[in-house]
Amino acid sequence: MTAPVFRSHALMSSAAMPASQTPLGVNPAATAPETALLTPDWRPFAEAILAAVEGCGWAGWRVSAPAKPGAGPAASASDAAPATPDQDAAHTTAQASKSGSAEPAGANAATVPDADADADADADDTLSVDDLLDQIEAADLGPLLPPCPPTAKEPATLWRPKAGTLLSAVRIAATFGNAEALAAAFGERGAVTLLATGSATLDYAVKKTLEQIVAEPALWPDVAHTLELLYALDAVRTGSPERHRPLGGLTDKAGEALEKGRALVLVTAVAGTAPREVRDLHPRVCVLAPLDRTMLAVLLDMAYPGQRADSALAALPGSARVSRLDPDRATLALRAANPEAAVRAITAALCPPPTEGAGWAEFPLPKSVRDPLEAMIRDLRDWQEGQIGWRDVARGPLLVGPPGSGKTQLARLIGQEAGIAVVAGSVARWSSESSRSGDMIRAMRAAFATAAEQAPALLFLDEVDAFGDRARPRDHNSAYTDYIVTALIDLLDGFEGHEGVVVMAATNHLSKLDKAIVRRGRFDRILTLPHPDFTLLPKAIRWQLGADLPDADLSAVAQAALGMSGADIAAAVRSARGAARRDRRDLTLDDLAAAITEARPPLHPELRRIVAAHEAGHAIVGVATGRARVSTVALAFDGGFTAASLADHAEDRPLVEAHLAINLAGRAAEQLIFGRITTGAGGAPESDLAKATRLATALEISWGLGESLIWLGPVDGGEGHLRNDRSLRARVETHLRNAEARATRILTANRKLLAEMSATLEATGVLSGPALAALLDRVVLEAAASRAPEGVMPESHNPVLTARQSVLGGKSFGQGRDTGHAGGHDQMPDISDPDLAEDGTR
Known part of the structure; x- marks a missing residue:
């Protein structure tokens, strides 16, 4: 050079x-x-x-x-x-x-040149004003000006x-x-x-x-x-x-x-x-070349010349990511009086002590979420060790789940486990100082840049649904939504492949996201993070307890906590600890049980019987149709749920109609056992009846599986057509009536099992594992000849739309809760998933 x-x-x-x-x-x-x-x-x-x-x-x-x-x-x-x-x-x-x-x-070094002396040495014979004044004073005219105080020398500066x-x-x-x-x-x-x-x-x-x-x-x-x-x-x-x-x-x-x-x-x-x-x-x-140890040594030597900065730098751990030393951290470090103290400050900034307590391995996660995230963590570790290239590292997922399910905490745990920095951002944070679109986009760019600066890093976009959807009905905010959504997509595309940065997002409402944000290439995986089920609740409670009650059996309190979110459990644990502190004693399992009962009182006995029959009906019809594999049936504080995965079949009309029967099986079970139907199957947008209505409407207007091949709109919001189209309303009504009749026939053939399963569920509160399997093995399967719906609707043999991926295969359901009076009956899987793009991708 x-x-x-x-x-x-x-x-x-x-x-x-x-x-x-x-x-x-x-x-x-x-x-x-x-x-x-x-x-x-x-x-x-x-x-x-x-x-x-x-x-x-x-x-x-x-x-x-x-x-x-x-x-x-x-x-x-x-x-x-x-x-x-x-x-x-x-x-x-x-x-x-x-x-x-x-x-x-x-x-x-310690003196300042005397500018006046230099000026006197260079002066010529011409009288200055001072000389003239001196002559006037010498002529006995008296002092004309007060004497000037002696000038102090200006201090030397660096x-x-x-x-x-x-x-x-x-x-x-x-x-x-x-x-x-x-x-x-x-x-x-x-x-x-x-x-x-x-x-x-x-x-x-x-x-x-x-x-x-x-x-x-x-x-x-x-x-x-x-x-x-x-x-x-x-x-x-x-x-x-x-x-x-x-x-x-x-x-x-x-x-x-x-x-x-x-x-x-x-x-x-x-x-x-x-x-x-x-x-x-x-x-x-x-x-610009990222800061490395050689650059840092030169920088310290320039800041502390002659003080052997290279020797001081030897105290910096080899694991310290020097490239993460930004101007702010460097400013705080260089306030030190010597390079040794500066290196200690840099070490504290770049190598924080490990977090104590439970970590990634202890955090309660379903297998469907843990496995892909662990694969991403392994890829990040392998990339840091130089074993794989960045193009082979798994991209960040989009986490979907209700409030309190731990999405934000999960991002922090991934960063700790992978040994990378975490940079978090959201619409609320980026618009906190100014709601102007230009200022918000500038803050967004700064967050992306910070993640690149801290690489390897995880950029976590929280509450990403707050960006909005450009396809929603136009209003006075549409231009703003268009602008910031386009800016986010532009950043995601421009950032794609930026080595060392994984982008992960979270939302409570997948259906509110712009379809362009969730397409493949921006977020390759959509992972659903539900509230913990019966199998994960003991682990969720243990996570919140930490070192308290290390040997306690948490199965009983876990059953009482069915339906609670991670945030609900955390609040109950805090309440239990507070009760123990007030009595000046250690926390006990009774304190925790009392706190959970206070927060989530059990169902009324009569309502408990109705909900038990309702959930048993869902499970039996799911097995009888051959379309569902049931893993858990349980009662919660506000109702019940049935957890199952759907069998892997083609998405044709028989599958849709079987799913309609499963959705309405709870109503049919109530009518069969008690002779009346409660409001528990309806009411909320995610209730059994609401989902069945959306499903039957989609069959007619979106999928071409009904009387007409005309596409009238997407699945999301399709039920709006029912208000003005009487013919459509009649066809959807027929689908629902046929499905309920089909569920009734199946449950009638299994009435003795339905009564026994309802009573067992009412007594125990949860059925799973061998006990549930023993009951479901006795289900009388639906005969092939009885599957045809009764009524005027002809059977359609239209093939499934080949552009759509499998909506139902292997998808779990029943983790959420309804708000119906009969106790939040299960949320069966919805084939009319509004979160799917038209091409079947998420």
Whole structure:
């Protein structure tokens, strides 16, 4: 690498000075030679950059120099760290060099030149005003002016660069090596370069540093063209009606630079977060080299010259991710009085102590969620160890679940288990300071850039449904929704493949998401995280208890807690601990049981019998039709649920009609045993009756499995057609009546089993495992001849739509709760899943 020509006043490290210029207060015999860590070939360029920005208000401050050489660090001005004698010598040497003086640093380190004496020596014979006044006073005219007090000498000062300035200097120098290489990379006529700093907090310092380099003749050759330096965001015009044109979305300044052929450098934190208008220019992407241990050693040596920063750096653990040292953390660390203390602060920032207590392995998760997440964690570990490439790392999932199911906590646990940083963001957080769309998008870009800076990292987008859906009915907020959803998609696409960053999102309402957000390629997996079922509840309670009640059998309290969310369980545990503290004793299992009972009182005995029959009816019809595999039937504090997975069959009309019968089996069981039907099967949008209605409507208007092949709309909201279409309403009514009659026939054939299973469920509260299997093995299966529906509707043999993936195969149901009076009966799987795109992908 050819060494560039630098200004004569470039800063020199104390170890590189001649013996005559050894800093005051440093013993020459005790100063050991610099190690290779402190003398990379790019260090002269870094020192020249610091010399070029010295004195700039944005780059640093002037602080008081020590009062006496060799007396130790003196108090600094403002909040800057104390300056050392070596800093005094280094910076005073630079000042002497700038002024053209060849006098050693030690000669002037503690004194300020007497400007008045120099002026007297150079004065000519012409009388000055002071001389005239002296003559008048000598003529006995008396004093004309009061005597001036003696002037105090101004204290000596040192220039102390900011942490961001040091980071910019060493990273620019390490990336390009010398000034010629920098000019060749940026100064070519017509070149458009996207410079990625890797840190949003470093953009300003890098841009200002480059501006100073370009203005310095010794660092910017005459042969290089003048640069136009802009932030990438400032090169784009927001809200321009001509954004469809290649250059229509650019500002006047950026457009003029392109038209005149000037070299254009656009500064951004991460190339993937740059506006699409910038990426459409197909710029050359230049990424500043991430901070490494060599750069950090040079930075510390510049901040603490002559104090053997390389020796201090040896205390930094090898596992520390030096690249994560951002300007803010560096600023806090460099407040220290010596490099040893600075390295301790850096270690605390980059290597936090491990979190105590339960972790990933103990967190209650269903197998369908844990397995893909563990595969992603393994991929991240293998990538960090260099065993696989980034393209082979599993992409982040979209977590779907009700409030309190632990989605946010899961992101933190994944970060801990994989050993990566977690950066969280949401619409609420990004719009907290300003609701203007431009400010929010700027905050979004900063979050993506922060994740890239902290890589490897997990970027967690919480409550992603708050972005809205561009396909919803138009209103006064539609333009805002269009703008921010498009910006999010643009960021996700631009960020795709950014090495070291996994994007994961969470939502309570999958149906409210824009379909473009959830398509494959942005989130490859959609994982449903329900409230813990009977098998996971003991583990969920144990998670919240921590070290309390280590040997207690939690099965009984788990049964009482059926239907509770993780947040509900956490509240019950806090209440139980509070009760124990009030009595000045340790927590007991009775405290926990009492807290759960208080929060979730059990069902009334009469209602318990009705719900038990309702749930048993669902389970029996599911098995009898051969369409469901039931794993658990249970009673909860607000109703009951039946957990099952659907058999893997083709999605044709027989499957839809069987599913209708399963949905309405609870009503049929109530009528068969008690001679009346309660409101528990209806009411809420997720009730049995509501889902059956949506399913039967979709059969007629969306899937082409009914009387007509005309597509009238998507599954989501299709029931709205029933209000104005009497013919459709009649056909849907027929489907529902036939399904309920079919369920009644099946339950009549299994009436004795229905009564026995209802009584057992009422007594025990839960049926699962061998006990449930023994009961279901006695189910009389539906005869093939009896499956045809009764009524006027003809049997359709239309093939399943081949563009749709399997909606029902292997999908679990029954984890949620209804709010119906008969106790929140199960939520059977809904073939009319509104969260599926038209092509069957999520």
